[in-house]
Structure formats: structure tokens, C-alpha cells
Amino acid sequence: MVAGCVVALLATAAGPAQALDNLPPKQPLIQDLQTENSPCATGDDPTYVSQPPRLSAALYDPEEDNQPTEANRVKGEFEAWWTDGAGVEQRRTHTTLMSLSGTPQYWTVPDDIPANTVVSWHVRADDGEATSAWSDEGDGSACSFVYDDVSPEKPTISSPEYPDDDSWTDGVGVYGHFTMDSPSDDVVAYRYEFPGGSPQKVFAEQPGAAVTIAYLPLDSGPDRLKVRAIDRSGRSSGDSYYEFLVTSGRAPVARWKLDDPAGSRSAAAEAGTAARAGTGVTFGGPAPSGTGTTTTVGLDGSGHGFLTTDAPATDIRKSFAVSGWARPAETGRNMTVASQDADGGPGFALGLRNRETGPAWSFAIGDATVSGGAPETGEWAHLLGLYDAETGRARLYVNGHEVGTEVAATPAEAAGAFQIGRARGTAGYRDRWHGDIGDVRVHDRVVVPGEVTELALRKPKSLGRWSLENATDGTSPEQSGGAPLRLGAGASIYEYSDSCIPELDPDCPDVPPALVGNGHLALDGETGYAAADGPVVDTAESFSLGVVVRLTDSSPDRPMTVLSQAGEHTDVLKVRYEPSTHNWQLVMPEKDEAGAPGKVVAQVQGPAGTQKLRLAVVYDDGTDTITLFLDSSAKATASLPHGLRSTGALQIGRAKVGDGWGEYFHGDVDEVQAYSGALRERDVPFLGTGVDPAASAR
Template identity: 70%
Template sequence: MKLSGKTGRRRGTVVAVCAAALLASLTGSAHAVDNLPPKQPLVADLQSGSKPCATGDDTVYVPEPPRLSAVLYDPEEDNQPGEGNLLSGEFEAWWTDADGTVQRRSYTTITLSSGSRQYWTTPSDLPANTAISWHVRANDGHATSPWSDEGDGSVCSFVYDDTSPEKPTISSPEYPTPDEVFWVDGVGVYGHFTVDSPSDDVVSYTYSFLGGPYGTATAERPGAAVTIPYLPVTSGPKNLTVRAIDRSGRSSTQARYDFNVKSGRAAVARWKLDDPAGSRSAAAETGTPARAGMGATFGGPAPSGTTAATTVALDGSGHGFLTPDAPATDIRETFAVSAWVRPAETGRTMTVASQDADGRPGFTLGLRAPDTGPAWSFAIAGARLSGGSPETGEWAHLLGLYDAETGKAHLYVNGHEVGEGVAATPAEAAGAFQIGRARGTTGYRDRWHGDVSDVRVHDRVVVPNEVSELAWRKPNLLGHWSLSSATDGASPEQSDGTPLKLGGGASIYRDADASCSPDLDPDCPYVPPPLVGDGHLTLDGESGYATTEEPVVDTGDSFTVGVVVRLSDSEPAHPMTVLSQAGQHTDAFKLRYDPATYSWQLVMPERDEAGAPEKVVSQITGADGGEGSGNRLAVVYDDATDTIKLYLNGYTNAAATASLPDGWQSSGAFQIGRGKVGDGWGEYLHGAVDEVQAYAGALRDMDVLSLGWETNPCVC
């Protein structure tokens, strides 16, 4: 189609304009198209040293001229060929000097990629104790961003503080220095240490008590003093060291405060309950004697391994109680209540100890029987802690604690804390302390049926190591066979107890019986020395064993057995049993070496039945063969905590610890060097055995360390 002259001229003009625009874009004369300026630095990305950007009342204080920094960005779409979005930072700082003149310093960084943090280490001649402001902008070589304080941004400010705070002072009303009072109560009694510094810019104090704890206490406002609580858990000389920290982070010199802590003070009320049979009241070692109801019978058996001689049995009736007819302590303050208890039943809620409030108990310590099963319990002010597994006829040690300093209640069963502390705010309970019952709206309820011994009430925190001591039952040595001699085929027990009869393939080896000495005769064959002392038991791995005629340990209750053993072969062909004790049909426990896993194993059956499957409940890797010094092994069953542990050379670990809630009593003899296999004996040990020891009760970790030597471990 042919255009008219006028129309053709208009079209030519449009084409010319477009061509000019295109040419301009190609030559870079249009700034908005060929380069975008960097982004304004964000206040959130700025730092004065390690502190965030702030100004005004929030101006940061620093202990030295700081290293300023900012993260700088170029727009993502501004990616010029060969340039890689490189940016430099332009920092500027200013302040007003004493003459009122504004001083400025500036710095330009090297170029880095977009998104990098850029730094300026400020000069060392910056004035101290002067507010210094700063800002920053980004430069891509073609354009600059707005300054960081433009628009919605903000200036950053800091003060360089060149003066450290003064040394703090320390004081304590509960724990004065030895110059004032040499020894002060005591373990389980909180102290409060007030720390202050003459410097008015101190914001916190770092502190450390000898042996712990340590931490930082923050002042409510600059220059304010702080109070640090402290609970001594051991007695002896103590000290507290403190440093004051000002708002710039500068530290004062160290202040030290010495004080001496006495042992924990005795209970404010204690009834041993070991009164003679027929008594109608319980004597109080401290506090007020407790009258006994007609359902209280004195003279019962005490828990073994404790200091108790006899106990009181309460029949669970309305007459089975004891009370001093007076409160034992103010339960709004810190207190602890504890007792040894043995329930005669576990199917209902029963109270060991309580203190009367208005129509209710202020607290209760005892046993609960919800649908989920019985559990020990401590309840106070609506808070309740429950745990453990009460068993009819089994002794347990209970301790309930309310810590007024922390506002939390705690429950310990057999020396171990149950769960975590629970917040409580007890009200006044000014009524009488009760043993064996709890106050209700219409009288007393939840009466205890069973035995009770050694009830104590403390007006302080009973610390964990004290709880462990209160709950500890000293093990009783049942037998110690040193295996250094044998007469008429039997090796004696050290205290003239039951000897070990040696079976075929078992003999006592002694250094003195050697026919020659390798030190004197080069042709004399080497024989490993006795494991411990003058001799040991040697077993041939085919028929050798040693045994008692009766069971040694009660496997249904807490027990400990220990032995030293050295394998004759580094690669035995089959599992070998070191110690075992049989039931009617199978072993109640078997301590053996398993060459397939190179480990010592504690093996127990699921039940005492012929063919019952065995289970490896714990194991520890490690053995030597032939010429080593042997391994000290121990098995510890704690019926109170329902755990059984295997120890190797005095140590155990999580893998060697198992839960055993229901140990059963074995009736078979104690065996060394063999175990039950099917209908007969097997897994004979080829090696040497020494220092066999057995205890009624669970040895503690520190006692197990000394098992396996010529002397008995200290369990005093």
C-alpha cells in the first residue's frame, strides 16, 4: 500500500527517535539502564566492635577503639560483565572536641563482593569518654549508596572507655569472714553474698566459688550492687572470687572473700523408733517425744546395713500412728523429712509422715496407689512428685525436701532424686507432726500399714551426698576366698566360712610350688605369677571348677560379687563362665567371657525354667590371655534402684548397666569356672581365678574400685 506524503514523514520521525534511544543505551549515556547504585546499608547490618549499632541512651561502650563493620549490597540485577558486583565501603566518624570543634575521620575499604562484611579498625588516637558517631555507604566505582543514617536509617554511636572499674567489695550476713566468726553453719544452709563496686558504670559481676558454682550476676542498673546466693554442699574452707565488669566490658582486679563452712547441722526432730517392745511412746533424739497409738508395735526388725537396731510396725488402723502433738518445723521455710519404710501392702494410698494444717495436711510423704501402679510420693501445696516402685516387704528410704530459696519441692527415693523439682508455695501448717497418717476434713486418713524407722526432720537443705549417706545400706561380707591354698580338696574362706570345694581339673597354683625359677635357670619354662598374693586357682577348661554347697548371695535382693580372672588363651574356642549361681533349672546369673564379641558378659535367663532363653543384660569389651595381670570383674545388683551393673577393673558404663525390676532368688550353689548348659554343666573356664568376694548389698562405685585386692574394700 502506498503511503501519503504526510504519513510517511511521521513514520520516519518515529524511527529516528527509536534509533537515537537505542544508540544512547549502547553507549552508556542512560545511567538508569547500565548501572544501578548500591543499596543503602541497613542499620541491622552495622556493628561497633561486636555490639550492634545504637545511639542516644543506647550508645554502646567499648574498651578500646573499635573495629566498625557493615554488610554492603549491590542490587542483584546490577551484574556488569567482568565486574562481579564489587563494592568498597566508605566509613566516616565524627565527634565534638573540648573546644566545640567537630572532628572527622574517614576510611575507604578494599573492594569485596556484594554481601560481604567490610571493616574499619578505627585509629588509636580517638578520644576516650567521648560520644563518637559514624555512618557508612557503599561504592561500586560508578555510584554510591545513600549514607546509612539517611532516610529511615540511623547514625551509630560509641564511647571508648579507657578506665577499668574499681575492685568490688563482698559481704555476707550468713557467712562472715574467719576474722569475724571462724566456723559458720553450714552445709545445706544458704548464704547470700552482696557484691558492690565504687564504679557507677558496672553492669555485671563474674564470680566463682571454690569447687563451684560459678557464673555472672547482672546488676539491675549500672552501678547497682548484686546479691549472689550460695548453697554449701561440703564443709571446709571456702572462698568467693569476683570481678566487676563495666558497660564497655572492662574488668576490675579480682576480689576474694574467704569463709569457713561447718558440717550440716543435725535434724531439728528425730525419732529413731528403736524403742523397746511394749513402749507407748517414741523417744526423741531431738525434738519432742511422740506418743504412740495402740496400733503401733515396737521391736520389729530393722533394715540391714543401717544404724537402726529395731523399728516400729503400724497396723494401718485408726490406732496405728505416732505424734509429738506439736509441729516439727515451719514448712513455709526450707525443710526436709525422711524415713526408712517397709510397706505391708501397696494397693492403697498410705502416709509415712505429714504435718497438720486446717482440715488438711501441710505436706505428705508416703505411697500413692493410682491405677497406673504404686509409687512413692511427696506432696506439698498442690505440688506432687511421684516415682520409684514400692514393693510389699521391701525397705526403702524416702526424703521429701522443700527448698524455700528456689521455691521447689524434691523427692528422693533410696538416695536418688525422682524427676525434677516442682514449684510449690506452702501455706502455714502449725498443727502437729504425724507419723503414719494424714489430716483430712473429718479426721485422719491414709494410714500407714507397715514398718517405719529413723524419722528425721531438718530445717535446711539436705544436700545430695547427705541424702545418699542417709539412704545407704552397708553391704555385709558373705565370703572372701583368696584361693592361695587348699586342704583336702577345699580352699578356705578368710573368716572360716563356707570353703570352696575344688572339682576335677582345678588346683591351687603357688609360686612356692614351682620346680624351677626362670631367673636362675634359662631352661625353666615361664609360668605367669599368681594373680594376687601367693597363689590362685587354676582351671583346665575341661572339667575344672570350684563350688560351695549352698547359695552364697540372695539373687532376689541386692548383692555384689567380685573376682580376678586371667584367660589362658587369647582366642578361646567357646564362651567360658567365670562365676554363676544356679536356680532350679538354670543360672540366676552367669558372668562369662564371649570370644565372638571379645567381651565380658553378664547373662541372665528370663525365668527359672528349663530351656528358658538367656539374655545378655550387660557387657564390657576387654580381656587378656596368657601372661597379663588379669581383669578385676564385679557384678552389682541394687534392688532398691532395680539396676544391675557389670564392672571391669573398677569401672562401669551405660552399656554395662541394665534394668532389673524383679530379681528372683536362686537356690543353687555358687560356682566358679562353669555354668548351666542345658541339663548339665558347661562353658568351663580355661584360666586362672583369684580373690573371689561376695556381699549382701550393693557396693558403691568407690567401693568397687578396691575390689580384687588382698584386703576387703572399705565399706565403712
Template identity: 90%
Template sequence: MVAGCAVALLATAAGPAQALDNLPPKQPLIQDLQTENGPCATGDDPTYVSQPPRLSAALYDPEEDNQPAEANLVKGEFEVWWTDGAGAEQRRTHTTNTSLSGVRHAWTVPDDIPANTVVSWHVRANDGEATSAWSDEGDGSVCSFVYDDVSPEKPTISSPEYPQDVFWVDGVGVYGHFTMDSPSDDVVSYRYEFPGVPYRTVPAGEPGGPATVPYLPLTSGPKWLAVRAVDRSGRLSAESRYEFNVQSGRAPVARWKLDDPAGSRSAAAETGTAARAGTGVTFGGPAPSGTGATATVGLDGSGHGFLTTDAPATDIRESFAVSGWARPAGTGRNMTVASQDADGRPGFTLGLRTGETGPAWSFAIGDATVSGGAPETGEWAHLLGLYDAETGRARLYVNGREVGTEVAATPAEAAGAFQIGRARGTAGYRDRWHGDIGDVRVHDRVVVPGEVTELALRKPKSLGRWALENATDGTSPEQSGGAPLRLGAGASIYQGSDSSCIPELDPDCPYVPPALVGNGHLGLDGETGYAAADGPVVDTAESFTLGVVVRLTDSAPDRPMTVLSQAGEHTDVLKVRYEPSTYSWQLVMPEKDEAGAPEKVVAQIKSSAGGQERRLAVVYDDGADTITLFLDGSVKETASLPHGLRSTGALQIGRAKAGDGWGEYLHGDVDEVQAYSGALRERDVPFLGTGVDYCPC
């Protein structure tokens, strides 16, 4: 055999196999050819490249040439050609190294090819004895490219909604449309970037033409748009930068606080039109705690329980949002918080809907509905339905969080009256609300997620902060003059070392741990030591927050130790403890408030034990039906908790219920016990236990 080639063998009945003539390699196929990483361009539409390109082809020798003892080997012969400015044809060739059949062979074209000239190329395979046909022979085609060595010109940028000649422009939740255009006629796309958003690419409407992109500001302040034009060779222009300033989101076009005096027969409008009330409406009802609302209205669910403006609040064919606080008296039937009349039906409805899976909050517009969340009788919820005309999508938010799945919606004209507590039907009004409603708002723009969160925010209220810096007559005071913590036997307040010796310099000087936070902390002996309030501090059936700083004395505890607990009638409703068997901090709750009820670890976070300061927090969000254990302000684990058990027992520091007595005594130090009604936001949790008198109340 000749090295670098193969022959075919023919076995005959008369004797051993005989060598036949070598078969030539296969003609390269157009689909196996590439210019750079793109396909071979044939015909009158060459590939444009920004540098002398890498040409490649997969080359094959016939399988009949292959023998068990050898491999089919081929090399590639590339050729490019063009016509120069004088009309003379120029050619360049290259032969690759020999490789196995089926391997891709490549050649980077030399730098002396001309720019802005059509360069043609083809390739053939060579097995050392024979060559294939050129790739453009027969049914093949010539490949071509153009080397473009000039970058496009910088694009211009304009926006009718956010012009640069106006310093502050309205605003958050209002789409801007930005048009980018380049004087270069070979631009095919634009690469653009807004602050905080990864860069994207938008195609030009036609070669050299403009492109327009939308942008929805989510926050106020200075903004910018950076754009580069991209030509057909992939070359980028210099960057154009467009700067503009976004105002805060504009106020609602209609708002009814619904805090009118008891006995009123209409609801005053902060903006928009006053709403007359039916006789089934009672003003002066209770407001959701932690909000700016001072009162609400109660609707009796009858035909007289409604409020109406007798006029539309907004054009629902454009972007809009409708929101309000709602507390249902029951969840067994469809009920409407707000709607706007259309022709024989509502243009939209925001409210409660029942279904096979139970009741859910709902926002319907046109024939589209998005549902989610779990309404509970007697429990406040903040609802916001949003229609985004730019995207054509409808969304629903419950207690500041998006629920359900956004849906495509096509709104009908709804030029009828705005309704609170009922929805239009073909035979009159239906789905009447029974319960309380407060602070209804209508925006004629997108209400962005950050604004939704603020609208639904129920600010926590501080119930106590015990710094544990000192004690008098066996009690340690609450910082604001509230009820103190009572110290049991085996508990003492450490207020720093009064020793004049320095352990680092005097080997006989005993080591005394530093105070946890500030100048002192509570020390517990692990046997009888504890501190307790005179009763429950947080209502565990409602949203609450508890924070504590702890340091275990033992580096390897031999038993579980409880940091804090609060009991129900028969057992601890919750406790936070260290469990050495799993090396973790745990949030433990019973399945029921019954004697001997099984306990469940609802959340746990693995961590080291003794000698280190740990900041723990428990946040129960009744609106989201979740309870979260935090460690050191950032590590967390969240569990579902639809219904918190109500606690009647006192807050305990350093011990937990054990049968008819107490157990799981903590051996270690405790500091900065903090309690709130309401759920702290995740961004506020890191402030707990820092010694700062911080309250986002």
C-alpha cells in the same frame, strides 16, 4: 564495561539490549551496621567499648546491575568524627577493598581516638562509578560509641549468713546470700565463681549498683567466692576474693529412732517432742539391714495405728526435709509415712500413692506433688521429701536417688501436729499406714544429695573373701574363717614358680605366668576344673555384690567360658562369662528359673580375652531395681532388674549349668573371689580384686 562496576541493560523490540546509566549502590541500613559484634547504637545511648572497635556493614549493589557474565562489586567508605578537648572536630576515614555485593565490610578504628568521648560514625557504599547515600542520611541515623580505657574498681563482698569475722559458720544445706558491690558507677554486672562451679554472671540492679547471689554449700570445709566487676564496655576489674568456712550440716530439729522397747506407748525423741502412740502401734519390729537402726514400729493400718507429737515439728514455709524408712504391708491404697497438720488438710505428706500407672512413692506440699519409685510389699525403702524455700521447689528421694520431677510448690502454714502413719483430712485422719516405719527425721534446712545418700545407705556385709593363695585337702580357705571353696578335678592352686632359671636369660627356661594377685591363684584346665562353695553365697533376690579376678589362657577362645555362676532350682540364676563370638564379658540370666528357660544377656562389655588380668564385678541394687556388670572397676553396663530370682544352688567358680550337667568350663586363672550382701557403691567397686582386705561395711 568498566572494571569494578556494573551497568543496567534494556532490551527493546527494535534491537539488542542497550547499556543504560549505572545504578548507585543501596544506602546502608542501620540494621546492617555493627560496632564490634553488637548493633549500631543510635540516639543518646552510645555503645561502650574496651578497645578501638571494629566497625562493619553489609553493603549492597542493586540486583538490576547484575549480569550473568559479571558480579556486582562494592567497597565501603567509613568515617568517624568527634569533638576534641579544644572544641575542634576531628575526622578519620577509611576505604575498604572491593568485594561482592552483600558481603560485610569492616574497619578497625585507629588507636588515636580519644577515651571517654562520644565518637560518631557512618558508612556508604561505592561501586567504582557511584556512591550510595551515607547511612545517616534521610531516615538513617548516626552510630556512636565511647572508648573506655579505665577498668572498674574491685568489688566488695559481704554475706550475713557467712560473715568473715566468724571462723566456722553453719553450714551444709544452709543458703548464704553474697552481695557484691563496686565503687565504680559504670558497672553493669559481676562475674563470680564458687569452688567447683563454673563462673557465672549476674546483672547489677542498676548501673554502678550491687547484686546479690545465693549459694548452697554441699560439703563442709573452706570455701571461697571470687568476683570481678564488669563495666558497660566489658572491662573487668581486678579480682576480689571472699573466704569462709562451712560447718557440717546441723542435726535434725526432730528425730524419732522408733527403736523403743516392745510394749512402749510412746516414742522417745532424740530431738524434738516425744510422740505418743495409738494402740495400733507395735514397737520392737525388725530393722532394715545394713543401717544403724536396731528396731522399728509396726502400724496396723487402723484408726489406732499412728504416732503424734501434738505439736508441729518445723515451719514448712521455710526450707525443710522429712525422711524415714518405710516397709509397706501392701501397696493397694494410699498410705502416709509422715505428715504435719494444717487447717483441715495436711501441710505436707510423705508416703505411698496409687494411680493409673500403679503405686508410687509421693511427697506432697500445698497443691504440688512429686512422685516416683516403685513401692514393693514387704520391701524396705528410704524416703526423703525436700522443700527448698530459696527455689520454691519440692523434690523426692527414694533410696538415696532423686525420683520423679521436682515441682514448684507454695506451702500453706501448717502449725498443727506432726503425724507418723496418718494424714489430716476434712473429716478426720485418713491414709493410714499399714506396715513398718523406722528412724523418722525432720530437718529445718536443705538436706543436700550427699547427705541423702548417706541417710539411705545400707552398708554391705562381707559374706566371704577367698584369696586362693593355698589349699589343704582339696579346699581353699575363706580369709575370715568362713566356709572354704572346694576344688574339683582339673583345678589347682598355683603358688609361684620354684624354678631357679630366668626366661629372659635362659631360652630353655619355660615361661610361667605370674600370680594374678598376691602369691597365688586358682588354675583351671578348661575341661573339668572348677571350685565351688557348699551352697549359695549371695541371696540373689536381695541386693548383693560379687567380685572376681580372671585371666584367660587362650588368646582366642573357641567357646564361651564361665567365670562364676550361682544356680536356682533348675538353671543358673546368674553367670558371668566370656563370649568369644562378640569379644565381650557378659552377665547372663534366665527369664525364669525353669528347665530350658531362655537365657538373656542383661549386660555385656567388649574387651580383649587372653593373657590379661581382668577384674569383674556384679552389683545388684534391689532398692534401685538395677544390676550392673563392672570391668576393671570403671567400665560398666547397667540393666533394669525389678525382681531378682532367688538362688538355691552353690556358688561355682569356672563352670555353669549345662542341661543336667556342667559346661562352659574356664581355661584360665581365677583369684580374689569376694561376696557381699548389699550393693557396693560405685566408688567402692574399684577396690575389689586389688588384694586389699577392704570392706566399706
């Protein structure tokens, strides 16, 4: 059989088998052709390449030529041509080997093709008996490319907001606009990168056009932009660098601490205009713990419960942020923390809105609203609403975390008076706040996520640190002179001594070092425990607990509890070790009732063995989450909308079992630390190191 030719024999009832004539291959289609992985370019817009390209074509022989025992095979005949500088046409050809029908055929164009010249090409298929039409015959078109052998010149970079002149320029939360331009007229894109970010690519509207990007600095200090130009062929220039200095974010344009003396009739402004207060406003109220706020104002929810500046605080058509601490006295109706008047309604409103699914915090601007979080009566929350004029998007942050989904927003043009505790309606003011408000701020820029976290930070307060270095009369002291831990039978303080060296003195006992420092609590696993005189952390509010532990047995035969604190009927919190899975577990009941089963709300698998481990539990009431940490490298987080209040004493090394005690811990315990408030994740690693984690919070 002739190569590439398929003969089919057909038998019929009327006579002997007959041979069908060979059909020529199909004409290659434009959509099946590529120039160096780019589609075939036809007409006056050739493909630009940075090297002599590889051409490809998928070629087909008719399926009718196929018979069961053989497959159709074809080869490709490529041809490229151009006109040289003397006006003479030049041609190059290439024929591929036979390949299966439908598979791509390739030809890498010779190196002698000229640069900056339009080169055209076409292809046809050959099955060894017949050839197809050329790909540019009939309704087809020739493909074309230009070989570009020159890289573009480096781009220039400029910015009106952040000049490259060694001057410190405003600042975090303020967009800079950086223009990139190359002297080369064939540049179509720029690849750029800021420190800490991933490389980005932006395209020019037309070859040679400059491109401007917006960049929002998130941190103060030296910053740098690296850019290279990309031309039509994919060639890139060398890197250009633009260095600039970013100052810290601007202070608020308006701020009311709302810490004025009781009986005041106006709120002094640290920035902006003082706010007069209605008669339904009471100064000198309680403040959120762990913050710089000392006192707040209480609003009674009536028509007299408001504060106003009688003037705008900021231009809401530009980027701005409004924030404050809020504690609602009720959550069953819409209420406003802060707003600014516009025609017939608020230009923006930050506060609480009721939805079908229940109350939620909200930030509304124009016709757009973003909402999220779960307000609770009597519970403080830090709110921040942000409008970014550069992106046209609005965001809402609750307790330092973004909630809801950012939305596109169009601010109102009119700018009226700033309001605390109410929002403008078509027939007067509405949505009046009932509860407490503190430290209201307005920024005329973007407040970046790191700043939001700091504004919402509630610095944890140490409730006790027991280093368990020594004991007197059965008690081990608290480091700051607070209440000690009482040691029960089977518990003792192990004190390490390095008075002799076993390697040098054969009579010197080989004893292990203390867990932390010079001593730790040793528990026998039968009756040993230590306990405070009462509850240490309020488990219904944000708290943090840390402990250092070491198992005595690498394979205990039962669960063992290292920390627990009971409610009225059962443990509302306990941290235990489950030896069957090597899991450290955080166990809590759903209700504080007699016989209520404990539920494992979070667990982290630990190593099997007797090495030193650091455990921590952090409950953040602001985000309704509780997290179990193991050595700061592993964690498990669970949702906890409502923590149960504990009335029982903190227990080290045992838990409630029925009407008595059990799950006694067999091992060593050290550095028990307790805080009111939730430690940030970055501060948790300091637990058990002798460093106060709360000291790093500011």
C-alpha cells in the same frame, strides 16, 4: 567496563538491545551495622568498648544491576566524628576496597580517638558510579560508641551468714548470701567462681549497682569465693577473694529412732517432742539390714495406727527435709509415712500414692507433688522429701537417688501437729500406713545430695572372701572361717614361690606370679571348677560379687563362664567370656524355667590377651539396676526390677548347660568376694585388692 558498574543489554522483538542505566547502591540499614560485634547503638545509649573498635557494615547493590557474567561489587565509605575538649568537631574517614555486594565491610577506628567521649559514625556504599545515601539519612540514625580505657576497681564481698573472719559458721545445707560491689560506677556484671564449680556471671540491675547471689555449701571445711567486676566496655577488674569456714550440717530438729522397747506407748525423741502412739502401733519390728537402725514400728493401717507429737516439727515455710525408712505391707492404696497438719489437709505428706501407671513414692507440699520410684510390698526404701525455700522447689529422693522431677511449691501458712503414719483430711485423718517405719528425721535446712546418700546407705555385709591361696583335702578356705570352696577335678591351687631367681640360676624355672597374693585357682577348661555348698548371694535382693581372672588362651574357641549361681531349673546369674567379641557378659534368664534361654543383660568389651582383669557384679534392688564392672573403668548397667531367687550353689568356672555342666573356664581365678547389699561405685575398685570394700562405707 567501569569498575563496579554493571551494564545489562536487553533484546526485544521490536528492536535492538538497549542499555539500562546504573542504579545506585542501597542505603545501609541500621540492622546491618555493628560496633565490635555489638549492634549499632543509636540515641543516648552508646556502645561501650575496651579498645578502638572495628566497625562493620553489610552493603548492597541492587540485584537489577547484575548480569550473568559479572557480580555486583561495592565499597564502603566510613566516617566517624566527635567533639574534642575544645569544642571542635573532629572527623576520621576510611574507604574500603571493592567487595561483593552483601558481604561485610570493615574499618578499625584509629588509635587517636579520645577515651570517655561519644564517637558517632555512619557509612555509605559506592559502586564506582554512584553512592548510596548515608546510613543516618532519612529514617536512619548514626551509630555511637564510647571508648573506655580504664578497668574497674576490684569488688568488695560480704556475707551475713558466712563472714570472712576465721570463724566456723553454720553450715552445710544452709544458704549464704554474698554481696558483690565495686567502687566503679560503670560496673554492669560480676564473674564469680566457687572451688569445684564452673565460672558464673551475674548482671547488675543498673550500672554501679551491687549484686547478691545465694550459695549452698555442699561440704564442710574452708571455702572461697573469687569475684571480678566487669564494666560496660567488657573490661574486668582484678580478682577479689573471700574466704570463709563452713561447719558440718546441723543435726535434725526432730528425730524419732522408733527403736523403743516392745510394748511402748510412745516414741522417744532424740530431738524434738516425744510422739504418742495409737494402739495400732507395734514396737520392736524388723529393721533394714546394713543400717544403724535396730528396730522399727509396725502400723496396722487402721485408725489407731499412728504416732503424733501434737505439735509442729518445723516451719514448713522455710527450707526443711523429712525422711525415714519405710516398708509397705501393701501398695494398692495411698499411704502416708510422715506429714504435718495444716488447715483442712496436710501441709506436707511423704508416702505412697497410686497413679494410673501404678504405685509410686511421693512428696506433696501445698498443691505440688513430686513422685517416682516403684514401691514393692515387703521391701525397705529410704525416703526423703525436701523443700528448698530459696528456690521454691520440692524434691523427692528414694534410696539416696533423686526421683521424679522437682516442682515449684508454695507451702501452707498454718502449722499443725506432726504425724507418722497418717495425713490430715477435711473430715479427719486418712491415707493410713500399713507396714513398718523406722528412723524418722526432720531437718530445718536443705539436706544436700551427699548427705542424702549417707542417710540411705545400707552397708553391705560380707558373705565370704576366698583368696584361693591354698587347699587342703580338695577345699580352699574362706578367709573368715566360713564355708570353703570345694575343688573339682581339673582344678588346683597354684602356689607361687620365689625361692630362686631365673636370672641368676639357670636351673630355676621361669614361672608366672600368682594373680593376687601367693596363690590362685587354676582351671583346665575341661572339668575344672570350684563350688560352694549352696547359694552364697541372695540374687532376689541387693548383692555384690567380685572376682579376679586371667585367661590362659588369648583366643579361646568357645564361651567360658567364670561365675554362676543356679535357680531351680537354670542359672539365674552367670558371668562369662565371649571370645568372638572379647566381651565379658552378664547373662540372666527372664524366668527360672527348664530350657529358658539366657539373656545378655549387660556386657563390657575387654582387651584381647591374657592379662589380669577384675570383674564385679552389683545388683541394687533399691534402684532396680544391675551393673557389670570391668577393672572399675568400664561398666554396663541394665534395669532389673525383680531379681530371680537362686537356690543353687555358687560355681566358679562352669555353668548349667542342658541337664549338665559346661562352658568350663580355662584360666586362673582369684579373690572371689561376695556381699549382701549393693556396693557403691566408689567402693567397687577395692574388690580384688585385699581391702574390704564395705569397710569404707559408713
